[in-house]
């Protein structure tokens with residue numbers, strides 16, 4: 001059982017921290033590499049198997065493992081697309097999933113830090129075989145889908161939305177993640193929620209402690225889950241469309257969730273009242 005140094009995540013130059021916490025005691029962390037990555041990580045050894053589905057190309061050391069991860073990826077994608085109302089969206093190319101045999105091979109070939117549970121670049125996700133990998137994959141698929149859907153739009157000010165959707169996807173895919181985030185909402189968010197201004201303008205950085213980072217992710221995920229459930233999937237899709245068209249979040253929310261919320265402050269207030 002290792003304690004994870006969150007500051008080490010954010011301190012890595014050029015890399016943004018992305019925290020995926022399926023259990024309180026087993027913390028899997030993910031680095032989202034800056035793009036483009038010109039030298040992808042070393043792949044699997046010769047003899048590895050591939051399984052291709054509608055939206056994923058999964059490589060692992062045996063067909064059964066590749067098939068199991070491919071099914072999980074398809075289930076995660078389908079659930080996410082339904083939640084976000086993305087019925088007319090399809091990835092331009094299959095997302096690549098590489099499943100290393102174990103942690104040792106993953107660390108040796110990706111050169112990630114000891115605590116890293118997965119790494120993503122381009123349209124690929126690299127993980128190693130373990131139960132928590134599913135949380136990492138579900139989280140990261142959401143990032144790939146969000147990035148591709150929003151293609152051409154500056155999403156640098158939408159970190160709260162991008163991470164909130166990814167946490168929502170992770171919770172929906174893995175009961176252990178749902179439990180862990182629910183406990184963090186109870187312990188850290190409910191007693192002292194961040195203002196929406198703070199949530200949307202302060203992604204976790206090197207200056208923040210582990211608990212502040214946990215609270216930020218848990219709140220982002222809780223807010224997005226609430227907006228999807230209370231606002232409606234189709235309205236959430238309209239919200240994303242309007243953001244993609246360049247509307248600021250307040251106008252996008254007011255137009256997409258008309259009848260429910262007039263702006264993000266109203267959506268945020270409704271979320272607070274639901275806690």
Ligand SMILES: [Zn+2]
Nearest residue numbers: 018019163166
């Ligand atoms: Zn993330």
